[in-house]
Amino acid sequence: MRILNVIGRRPTGGIGSVVKNYQKHLDKDVIYDYLLFSDYPEGPFDSEVKKLGSKVYIVPSLKLKNYIAINSQLDKLFHNIKNEYDIMHIHTVNVAFLVVNKAKKIGLNNIIAHSHATKFSDSKLKSLRNKILCKNLKQMTNYYAACSYEAGEFLFGRNSMINDEVKIIKNAIEIEKYKFSNYKRKKFRSEHNFDADDYLIGCIGRLSPQKNLSFALEVFRELVKKDDVKNYKLLIVGEGPELKKLEDLTNKYEINDKVVFLGFRNDVQNILSGIDLFFMPSNYEGLPVIGVEALSSGLPCVFSEAISKEFASSKSFYISFKNDIEEWGSNLYSISKLPIDRTEVVTNGLGYNICEEAKKLKEYYSNIIN
Template sequence: MNRGGAETLIMNLYRNMDRSKIQFDFLTCKEGVFDSEIMEMGGQIHRIPYITEVGHVAYLKQLNQFFEENAGYTIVHSHMDKMSGLVLRAAEKANISVRIAHSHNTQSEGGLASKVYKWYVGTNIKSSATHLFACSKAAAQWLFKEQSNETFILKNGIECNKFKFSSNVRNQIREELKLDKNSLIIGHVGRFNHQKNHLFLLEVFSQLTKTIPDAKLLLAGGGILQSNIEEKIKELHLEEKVKILGVREDIHLLLQAFDAFVFPSFHEGLPVTLIEAQGAGLPCIISDVITKEVDMGVGLVQYLPLNDKNEWVKTMLKVTSSSSSRKVSEERLSQKGYNVRKTAEFIQKSYMEMGGTVS
């Protein structure tokens, strides 16, 4: 349970539940930054080794054993995209009555063998899931195919009031990060993996610095490609201009320091970080493969193809030079379905109608 799109949504829902009526427990593989908060809110964290550590057969054995020993759950809500097929099949074997598959993406990661394997285990979803959820229509179509019209779209809502722009917070965060308060700051929040396309972002930023030499790029996140990203920074001689901030728990504050949010992903379901960025009033420059559902219609989102770096630079210069009040109302977020308090009320009601303890 580290900070990521699905994890952030789950925590946003958890924080806004009436936990005297609904309690979340978690089945994960490794320790995460949200673990202490989960336990403080009364949740239990169970762990089994992930499939890449023990292999297919041993992973299935661990899953089956877990659900046999914890058969008291009435609802299992799996956020593992195609891998949910294995989780929900094990839950079905243990006679757990409500089994939710939740799609958060529009493409599998990994090489050909990995994608074939995920396709194979994903075929279990159709027979094992009792309910289908997705963060967007595109994510529903990818994972559930002909069943996509049966899918409930649960939008990746945020705690709107946390993201309201404050110039005082902006200056404070910039001071803490040792940034000039007048420098142009480009920001990105996301895991350091292939999907997020950091190398493209670094190349675009390198071109930007030829026009604005004192511009800075802040990268919040961590992951398996961090060393590749660090090598690219050195190759482009950007050591003094790019800051890697690691996995942060204060993204709502960090966004205040940015002047623009750049997000050139190869694929996405519906990234919660883009909702957060718009909630902070930030101009967002994003790849045109990302669903149009992410645009809240307040004039902050620009879609661009990934085949023209010059166009990305021009757009960054354009949006950061235009004046913006950085104000996006909570009412607007609610109208578009991105107020997590409203989302939590709905999902709590749905869970209670399904009945039982939620895992």
């Protein structure tokens, strides 16, 4: 079977990590190809999936000025791929209006709309735009999927969840790859000149308003007011539009000697072994892959209430935004003092093993086709 995955922009993590994880673990008779919306002809994601045997089609990014060019190129593309695909799997639903009718014209009628988030955008304007673009999504597509219950309810409605119309496709990972390693821990700390007794708190993800990292800095500033936290440091891993703002806040709060910006990294498993606590105070999420990875590394994980409760475990700690900064700081401090067994992996029991979930996804595809 051949699946055309549609992604609204070239992924650098998140959705890209999810589809690559599944692609690597699906049987070889399930072939993944990709349609990406981007103004750049090539990127790291393309190279990786091409090595796995994928075709990658590129059309211009979703901008008003590109509308005519997008339509023209999509017309040619769908004409050329007639009879090649069994399913079109749309991961970025705001582009569905551009591709669904063209797919149906060539007889590609098995179309999955997949919700990966619980909000349309950080930007109010883009959020309104995307809401309008997705207004008829359920009528346009005939199969619905989501990474979590919350993401499904957000896009398809509570009734669709109650009526079991939405397939939950978990953001599963190679759990073994992320298990705690004392060797990786020592190596990471040595490379970055951290002492063995430094207590490292990690925030990992795109530096965007969604991730709420300015709030993370406020909480950390409150935390380090405690008497016995002189060895506490905050690591911010990732890149994005808020970097300058976060650097300025670090200076403003006078914590620049305790905050380290590591930029984009492709060795997340080493970082997770190297840190002591994972902190994710996001404003909204679907079901973040990095959260699965952090729990698989045996870390205590502090999440905002916006994170899916499907992460609930003995190592998952949720804090409400109704709490003030002092309470967030105190909670983080208390959690940091808990005895933690890093060798205990809770994600197997939560159903995030990619080997098992890939079998379920293939079965889902097979049922759609048959």
